[in-house]
Amino acid sequence: xxxxxxxxxxxxxxxxxxxxxxxxxxxxxxxxxxxxxxxxxxxxxxxxxxxxxxxxxxxxxxxxxxxxxxxxxxxxxxxxxxxxxxxxxxxxxxxxxxxxxxxxxxxxxxxxxxxxxxxxxxxxxxxxxxxxxxxxxxxxxxxxxxxxxxxxxxxxxxxxxxxxxxxxxxxxxxxxxxxxxxxxxxxxxxxxxxxxxxxxxxxxxxxxxxxxxxxxxxxxxxxxxxxxxxxxxxxxxxxxxxxxxxxxxxxxxxxxxxxxxxxxxxxxxxxxxxxxxxxxxxxxxxxxxxxxxxxxxxxxxxxxxxxxxxxxxxxxxxxxxxxxxxxxxxxxxxxxxxxxxxxxxxxxxxxxxxxxxxxxxxxxxxxxxxxxxxxxxxxxxxxxxxxxxxxxxxxxxxxxxxxxxxxxxxxxxxxxxxxxxxxxxxxxxxxxxxxxxxxxxxxxxxxxxxxxxxxxxxxxxxxxxxxxxxxxxxxxxxxxxxxxxxxxxxxxxxxxxx
Ligand SMILES: Cc1ncc(COP(=O)(O)O)c(C=O)c1O
Numbered sequence: 001x002x003x004x005x006x007x008x009x010x011x012x013x014x015x016x017x018x019x020x021x022x023x024x025x026x027x028x029x030x031x032x033x034x035x036x037x038x039x040x041x042x043x044x045x046x047x048x049x050x051x052x053x054x055x056x057x058x059x060x061x062x063x064x065x066x067x068x069x070x071x072x073x074x075x076x077x078x079x080x081x082x083x084x085x086x087x088x089x090x091x092x093x094x095x096x097x098x099x100x101x102x103x104x105x106x107x108x109x110x111x112x113x114x115x116x117x118x119x120x121x122x123x124x125x126x127x128x129x130x131x132x133x134x135x136x137x138x139x140x141x142x143x144x145x146x147x148x149x150x151x152x153x154x155x156x157x158x159x160x161x162x163x164x165x166x167x168x169x170x171x172x173x174x175x176x177x178x179x180x181x182x183x184x185x186x187x188x189x190x191x192x193x194x195x196x197x198x199x200x201x202x203x204x205x206x207x208x209x210x211x212x213x214x215x216x217x218x219x220x221x222x223x224x225x226x227x228x229x230x231x232x233x234x235x236x237x238x239x240x241x242x243x244x245x246x247x248x249x250x251x252x253x254x255x256x257x258x259x260x261x262x263x264x265x266x267x268x269x270x271x272x273x274x275x276x277x278x279x280x281x282x283x284x285x286x287x288x289x290x291x292x293x294x295x296x297x298x299x300x301x302x303x304x305x306x307x308x309x310x311x312x313x314x315x316x317x318x319x320x321x322x323x324x325x326x327x328x329x330x331x332x333x334x335x336x337x338x339x340x341x342x343x344x345x346x347x348x349x350x351x352x353x354x355x356x357x358x359x360x361x362x363x364x365x366x367x368x369x370x371x372x373x374x375x376x377x378x379x380x381x382x383x384x385x386x387x388x389x390x391x392x393x394x395x396x397x398x399x400x401x402x403x404x405x406x407x408x409x410x411x412x413x414x415x416x417x418x419x420x421x422x423x424x425x426x427x428x429x430x431x432x433x434x435x436x437x438x439x440x441x442x443x444x445x446x447x448x449x450x451x452x453x454x455x456x457x458x459x460x461x462x463x464x465x466x467x468x469x470x471x472x473x474x475x476x477x478x479x480x481x482x483x484x485x486x487x488x489x490x491x492x493x494x495x496x497x498x
Pocket of ligand 1: 173174225226227228229252295298299326328355356357358364367368369
């Protein structure tokens, strides 16, 4: 390990979806920030950055993105690459020269989005092994190169570390601002003396109580370590390489994960009116279509498809295609014409309905969600489930939360009041948004949201930039407590200079 700073080169690359100023600037900003973060480099330690772009990106200089990352005086240079047959399209590369005490082998090179394919061995910022030091990567499944590591909302602790802020609010992951049900917290307390015992692998008590509430058979439930795990189990159960999975985008990224994990092909259509385009999906189904995900209401837009549209879709969809309704925000929905999907389970349709205890029940930290499906489907999924996939604490808390109607009601009321207030305040700021059936709002900033996101962070407010969803001019914000909503609006007004 060298103690004297030496000049080191950090390599990085990222791809963008479109040749627009917003996309290029935002990607270059992200890449620069990720290269700095991965190597814990401060602005003053950067000697210069050389950017190069593929010839199909001419809408902006990436250097502008690095300026947003705070490199106001660092020498930056942008150049265009010679077209090379077979090169990755719409790619920005960077060489950052830094004065660092890190050894050459400790440098973390950063490859993001499709650019991971350029250096799969360095994906996620892994250090490049020095020559002769265990270079060479064990052979891996090529299908995983299509998986972009999940980007969660920034944790409060991370922002505290990064910016030294103490007063931080997180409105980035659609958690319940009221916290967990007090009954769930009490149930957890009771569980503590028996933590040495394995959980009930069948989730017997919870299964019984939930089946009664949903009016389905207990055997029609599959519990998971979050509904995320149920989505993965759906992939493991049903998808083979070459199968097609149909979604609309932007949407929740775990559907793509499940498809890519199994080597299936993800086909995506645009949303219609910010919700899933059921007519478009019907037309797009072909003999290879194995599974269709319908995120309803959709994350990140908050829009929904109604019962009539879903009934009509299910009347026409080929029977062998598995239709998965993701209803993570079900308990927040107030629309009268929202579909009652449990009836399809009772009818024995090839349908799975996903719900979670992470949102209105306030148990995101414990990880528990579930799928409801007719017995013939549930039995298949149970084959891939790990023995004790849902921990004892999650089961106990979920059972108590399920019975705490008062907490659910209070959470819903707080959400509705906060939503109306935010709508009014956003309108006062001259901002459009998508009317939401969830506990978040998707806001049209009509400018690079990454920059606004960063300005919000500087004020201790964590929201979610739309870039992660391929919508670089949108921002998603979770509806918080009255105080949190006020603080968000004040911070947003400051960030926008209004
Ligand atoms: C649409 C959607 N589905 C599923 C999930 C995952 O929920 P869980 O915490 O149960 O894994 C989320 C979480 O944000 C979501 O937005």
